[in-house]
Amino acid sequence: MTVECFSNIAFIPNDIWVEITIKVATDSIRDLCSLRMTCKAARDAGEAEIVHRSVSIPPPHATPWWWCLNPEAKRFFDRCMVAGNPELLFREALRELFIRRNENAGLQMLNSATNTEHVAAKYALTMTLLLRTDDNDEKQRGLKLYRELDAAGSLTDCKARCFSIMTISWPGEVQIPRIEEQQTVCASPACSTRGHMPLLYDYRRRAAERNSVHAFGGPAHIPCIKCRADYEMQAFVNLA
Known part of the structure; x- marks a missing residue:
């Protein structure tokens, strides 16, 4: 006796396939590649611009080095970039x-x-x-x-x-511009913490190098939001 199996995949609308593919793409780029190899409907859905826009890009430390050399991988990421x-x-x-x-x-x-x-x-x-x-x-x-x-x-x-x-x-x-005096956010002469953020940042940085508990906290206790922004600028320009 011959048993025939029928699939309903062919009857699933393309927009449903696209929604499924978006969900997979936002979880894992590897799962997206696996899904696209399952059938023509999944492969076609994977061509949608919104899917390329939704792909979850792994962090640099988790990205295989050969991706930047593989022509197919480069074309894929170029399409993601064009899709926004x-x-x-x-x-x-x-x-x-x-x-x-x-x-x-x-x-x-x-x-x-x-x-x-x-x-x-x-x-x-x-x-x-x-x-x-x-x-x-x-x-x-x-x-x-x-x-x-x-x-x-x-x-x-x-x-x-x-x-x-x-x-x-x-x-x-990377070359991040240095902070000039006129770039500081807080300009109030009445602010008691104005102009002190570079000193606080240097103090926290040196404490971090010594593994001291004084490295933690940053400017969180500073009531002036503009001075806290000045501290964050100090931290940002020293990232690279």
Whole structure:
């Protein structure tokens, strides 16, 4: 007796396949590749631009070295970049800003990634805006973004993300501008902590080198939000 097995895969609409593929892509790039090899419907769904935009890009330390040499892998990541993948936009923005020194392109990419709620891109955008001396409106926008990150408790994780990318992906290549006196955020003559953030940062950094408990805490106890932003700027420019 012959038993015939029928599959309903052919009757699943393409938009449902795309939704399934997006879910897989946001979990694992390897799982996405495996799914695309299962059938033609999955392969076709994997070609959608929104899937490339949604792919979860592994951190630099978890990325196989041969991906940058494999032509197929390079084409895949190029398609993700063209589709506006937030993580790739974030990384390329850091390259444009701090290696190629192309501020316009870098800011455009950071803005695009930030609009997708990419928190590390929002942090990098915040620091870049605060470091500006030529546009006070943009500096005020940077302070607004800093307040949001500070309130959400996201600063430490975002800083670690930036550090990981800039030191693992491009060791020794990154050049972040130094902070000039006119770039400080806090300008109030009545503020008791104004101008002290570089000293506090240096103190915390030296304490960290000695593995001292005084390395922890940062400016969290400083009541002035603008001085805390000045401290974060000190930490950012010393990432690379």
